[in-house]
Amino acid sequence: MSEFQAPIGTHDVIGPESYEWEGLIGTFAEFAHRFGFSLVISPMFEDIGVFNRGIGENSDVAKKEMYVFTDRGDRTYALRPEGTASVVRAFVQHNPTTPWKAWYATPAFRYERPQAGRYRQHHQVGVEVLGSDDPAVDVEVITLAWRFYEAIGLKRIRLLINSMGHDECRGAYVELLKAHLKANVSSLCEEHQKVWEQNPLRVLDCKKAPCIEVTSNGPMLPDHVCAECSAHFAKVVAGLTSLGITPELNPRLVRGFDYYTRTTFEFVADSLDGAQNAIGGGGRYDKLTEELGGKPTSGIGFGSGIERLLLTRQAEGISSALVDRSVDVFVIDTTDADLATSLCDELRRHGLSVERAFDGRSMKSQMKLADKSGARFALLIGPQEQAAGQVTIRDLRSADHEQAQSQVSRDSVTTAIFNLITK
């Protein structure tokens, strides 16, 4: 047991697992590009107000899960607990032309007890679109997520969707809901009997039987959003359906952050256990920009947890690699002239992945390393090759020692390798 370990709830990602991360983030970057999004990199910590106003001071995350600290200049900062607030803060600050379409890959920090698929530092990929309330934007954002999930091989995924309504109709609905809850307080679950008033919408999301009973007899969001919101939502659902992405309407779907308006959605993986089966979520947030001091600007986005996406791939039994990180060539040098250095450099400059051994290992030992590296070819330079100005090329996939080898002059190695690879 080493003296220092990664802090509670954090983890190191090292090879070969990190190849999956490279592949996943690379795939997301590719899809973001296809959909016209550009990368945004913003600070990992912000004035605490960005998050408090962004995600709502009453949300669980803001109340008890934020990593808050004071710097040497007495400024109060928090490590970002999610991706959206920072991006919107950046939007307000720079006021770029709209619609502004940004994607990100970032760690997120929440102080909570770690558990399967839940960490104090986890990682998300996501996108945001600022400056358009066109339902086609909602469709595009959700489609991007969906196509990305398809591309990484996920099959058992469902899209849950709901509309929270805009400021006014949602406000009116919350009043109705409050009245209903108040009349039935004693029938709620133990916990919500105490806290229902703080965030009544959360009671809709409660999985306990008493709360479900009470809320199913009460007002439901879809019946109370205004005509405009209702029409907007219908267009989103129709748009998705036309692309073959069938959303499941879930009138109980409300999310943990207060900023959501209108379209709200969540992706769940049926292959994961219920407690942590949300692999992504998002929605529209038409008031958030104002909360952070900007002009009224509608926005929508989603975030998806990298750890959970990889867990889901595992749970679905997907074994295909997301990226090829195999070595092309392994250079074996048993001379004392270190001829490997220049040969490696030459091949690498031509774009090949090249590995070699160090520390003057024996021929046999270097061959073993070449085998373990998974390289297709081994290039051998021993005293004989050195004297003849040649290099031995050996195909490591072949079992036959003699037939697998050929010799070429040192000057034509690169050409010879490329001929073999493309053959």
Next chain:
RNA sequence: GUGGGUGUAGCUCAGCUGGUUAGAGCGCCAGGUUGUGGUCCUGGAGGCCGCGGGUUCGAGACCCGUCACUCACCCCA
């Protein structure tokens, strides 16, 4: 924050009711005669048995504390 399980080699784990120099498999390193991998054989390195205290002639085993990991609740990604 609350509760359950677990901490022995790089990894996965054995170590029976406390008893000598702490084990296996995999991995790692080196050999198996002249410069050649994947199989096989032989040898080797590597552990303050999470940490601190206690009981005992004697503790990896028992007791207390502590830290960490893990799972669940809450909530989320």
